[in-house]
Amino acid sequence: MAQTINVDLKRERTKTKFNVEELTNILDNGKENTAKRREMESSILSDKNLKDEIPEEYLSHKEKYENAIRKAVLLYRKMESYASQALSLQESQEFNFRNSIASAIFKEGSPLMLHFGMFIPAIQGQGTEEQIKKWLKRAINMEIIGTYAQTELGHGTFIRGLETTATYDAEKEEFVLNSPTLTAYKWWPGGLAHTANHCVVMAQLYTKGKNCGIQAFLVQIRDEETHMPLPGVKLGEIGAKFNFNTVNNGFLGFENHRIPRDRMLMKSAQVLKDGTFKASSNPKLVYGTMVYVRVIIVNTASSYLARAATIALRYSALRRQSKLKANEPEIQVLDYLTQQHKLFIAVATSYAYFFSARWVWRLYKKVTMDMQQGQVDRLPELHVLACSLKVLSSADCSSLIERCRLACGGHGYTLASDLPQLYALCSAICTYEGENTVLLLQVARSLVKAWEQAHKGATLSPSMAYLSDRSPVSAWDSSVDGIIRSFQKVSVGKLSEAVRSLKENSQKMSPEDAWNMTSVQLIAAAEAHARAVVLSIFKMEVENSMFAASAELRGVMTSLLELYVVYWALEKTGDLLLFAKLSEADVRALQRRYERLLTEVRPNAVGLVDAYDFRDEVLNSALGAYDGNAYERLMAEAMKSPLNQEPVNQTFHKYLKPFMRGKL
């Protein structure tokens, strides 16, 4: 492998008009964090045992899992030393916004992911003090491995429809768990198949003959000594998937499986010894965890896209293809305006969601603090914001990752590019943790409510305040602020249309049918709101985060923001023509401005992705490595294929030769 940097990529870096390290430090929230992150990445990722001799894509499904377990255990021990530096949970979460170590080690996810991501948080969030004392330490010390089982074969986002039952037996002071049907089987939880021996199970509680809704139970599912499934517990894996094949997603069925009463997580609702049910005092609190997960997800989506953009940008800088002028050499693909059109919006969007994630995280922290003092006013708004951002970030980032992949032509189709994997990882977000359409309908429900409240003169929450201003637009304003305000007008217009349709439909049918019949418009209104929100946040956050930055960097980020805003204006000309007094001449001007902005971003494009500072192990891409030796790396990756370890495959003798001789 050539150790030199590809000349085209090198030249791009000299052309960059801003200090890349300055931007990296801003992304890390300070120089010290950059240093700390780099030190940790370099220390852990230099461990050869965490690398795969044969890339996982060549292994069988079973071998992949076994290799992932080997690495998961090793990684945990490595990370322990860093945990001792004792960051608070929030600090370490913030730090983890920029930590991609796990994805450098697990291309398809870790089988212990849900132990940390959901099992431990579920105990913390839903356990009593006594339960936390008993279970949390064992979980944190990895004496037990857990997961979290909610989704069933027959039920996903509609949680009230879950079928698993936990029936209280007051005589024995036990719950009896059952999966009354095939569709009641828990389905999907990571680590559930062969890894975890404990599990938080969401089930319909029955006590004294009455259904008391969905409650959480801490259930041992495998013997700690032998790892055999306990009696009455049926376990297995759900089979191969688009990605996440090393996460060990499993199924779980119960047949009269008994657990003691103290295994119901009773922080809010309780079942007393005699079977009396005490409901939760504040059901709104249940929002908390969901919001938390969705906030994290926005960051995850933006990080996947940032990786895809890094790969596609670097490759487009080093790939030369076709001559623009007969007597000149082939040009860098990145010099084609169509390629810039494909990729720069991907870069801009990765930043838009990076900043949105950080913004909503700060809001989450504030609202959580308020809640601890008994104030829950802003929780509903936060819920709507988290839903909106989760939906839009997952949808935008996955479609743009795919755009990046396709922009790399055939080579984007090879797993060695890592682009197919990034797409499969990111597009999963569209359906997990609340299916996007269902979430948009929840956003729409809040918007319709806010619309009516505003009509009655009520003050709306800050992120919806613009819905109160129903003054008509006077003229098209092409400034960045003006365009963002126009997007708010679009949101108002679409919501107003949807509400009008809803009312019309309500005259002809039941409210539920009217809601359904209007739902395509409601979703469009929710999307328009979410779009307006993201545009505002990006603007705000570029200004805030660039406040102390150098003029050069501020200039570059301002161009990127403008490109983002103008791109969306051109995508939504229909809406802007209808609701924001856009004219034909304005469309033409936007188009020219967009083309100018592409040219403006062009010299800094590689710098903008370099600033993400992804190590080659994280990118895991022959096309996107820092040195730009894409072709050498593609060949080197190909040579790792077990098929390439022998010149003639055995099937020649067994099948092809007799076949060609007419003997088969």
Added chain:
Amino acid sequence: MAQTINVDLKRERTKTKFNVEELTNILDNGKENTAKRREMESSILSDKNLKDEIPEEYLSHKEKYENAIRKAVLLYRKMESYASQALSLQESQEFNFRNSIASAIFKEGSPLMLHFGMFIPAIQGQGTEEQIKKWLKRAINMEIIGTYAQTELGHGTFIRGLETTATYDAEKEEFVLNSPTLTAYKWWPGGLAHTANHCVVMAQLYTKGKNCGIQAFLVQIRDEETHMPLPGVKLGEIGAKFNFNTVNNGFLGFENHRIPRDRMLMKSAQVLKDGTFKASSNPKLVYGTMVYVRVIIVNTASSYLARAATIALRYSALRRQSKLKANEPEIQVLDYLTQQHKLFIAVATSYAYFFSARWVWRLYKKVTMDMQQGQVDRLPELHVLACSLKVLSSADCSSLIERCRLACGGHGYTLASDLPQLYALCSAICTYEGENTVLLLQVARSLVKAWEQAHKGATLSPSMAYLSDRSPVSAWDSSVDGIIRSFQKVSVGKLSEAVRSLKENSQKMSPEDAWNMTSVQLIAAAEAHARAVVLSIFKMEVENSMFAASAELRGVMTSLLELYVVYWALEKTGDLLLFAKLSEADVRALQRRYERLLTEVRPNAVGLVDAYDFRDEVLNSALGAYDGNAYERLMAEAMKSPLNQEPVNQTFHKYLKPFMRGKL
């Protein structure tokens, strides 16, 4: 496995308002063809040896290839008996439009695909009579296995940039093949890695010290006896991909590899013994094969989408989720308007491209016949049409497959749904056989030329004739024909804008730079043209093919067409507001009409996909099987995973237990 049909699906089928078999027969071009197809499918697919005991997704990369070779050889022998029924190549191609047998057997493609798809056609199309006599029979009899090597590591769509050289040595009357650089390595050809022993190689011809452009050479690459790569030939596979992992895509490098002079395929260009080069008389003829492949591709894309739509529709009919009304049972997901919005356009689009493929195939046959009589006038038009349809069908079908996949929620993520595989297969079309953006720019080039010719009063080819009518639109016409005409106006408007920008830019820079600087607009104009073309073809073909159909079927297909047209009008309100006098009130009316059309199509939705008549083996989907027992099938598929063959995986003893005991 329950042998009964899911009750919801059963009811859907009783509700269907048309005769499904009637539509199937129309798709097959007649009852007899339906019978013939079914007989062939049932005979071949009933062979147990062609089925996989363990689904391929659980095998290692190498095992997958070996299993595919086993099946490829077997399938060939099975198919031979049908080949003896002696259809002409065109007849069998037409018949194959509805034949999905291979995709029932190879989830990721056959390693012999390019032998039939490109090696044999290349010999037929580019060989002299003598060469055909010598090689074609051997190839057809499978005495040799071939492939077709054009793309290189460093060059794809820009064929003139290929680096492989074939230098004529007049003394020995041989060509000397070389790969002067790493990027010159042939990269991608199916079967090249370990399967083929012959290959048609595209290389830069040098004779008498001069470059004579790209020519085709028939090269033996492996020994027929031992299958070892011949001296001077470097072979291997290119590694794991998004899909097509059993196609055995390979690389090929040459180091002074010599072949006799008669291995250059000399139908058009020739090299005489003394090294004199004789150029081809009609270089336009080279269009022929490319057009052929692209025409076939339109059908392939529509068929992938038809499969995805079948799976998602059936699953949405059997899946019940969430209550619309508190006291009623959970409803079929298909009853949500948002779900109809996601899926019905997928159904309509699969039909649109099915009919477009058939239409352009007829045109192809006609133009080919004309060509045999020396008329090549319509070839450029056909080229533009094939490019337009290839681009739009691949882009639309892949994004709609993904929409179908996401509409199935989490279960759409499992490989047992077959939806991820369909997406990976279909989206590959966007970059192979001419990258979509490059093709759109070719279309744009023709449009700009046509625009200027029309300006000078020339008559344009039929599919571009509308570009001559530049009269302003008088009023919005909401009939289907009116909307289609409006889309032509959009195309005229966008092209006119692009030409204007091109001229403006040409004042400021070189023509090449101006072209590049305008390319985003040019691509938009090309897309608008392609969109107008597809809308017209779909309309025309629904009318033609339903001419003799029952009133019920005609009604259903007319609704589907209308839904398609109105959907696109709503997608493109921006363009229609600018170029077709659409008003705000019209947009509102279109939206209402669209919602009404969804309701209209609803009762026939399952019938419309049932009519495609895909066997369960072809669908290969737990979610989409005819009987609708999706949950039982998901579980049955999961149980095939090798990880599920033992209750405790060995990694528990090796890693997890010592880890949990703190000993690792």
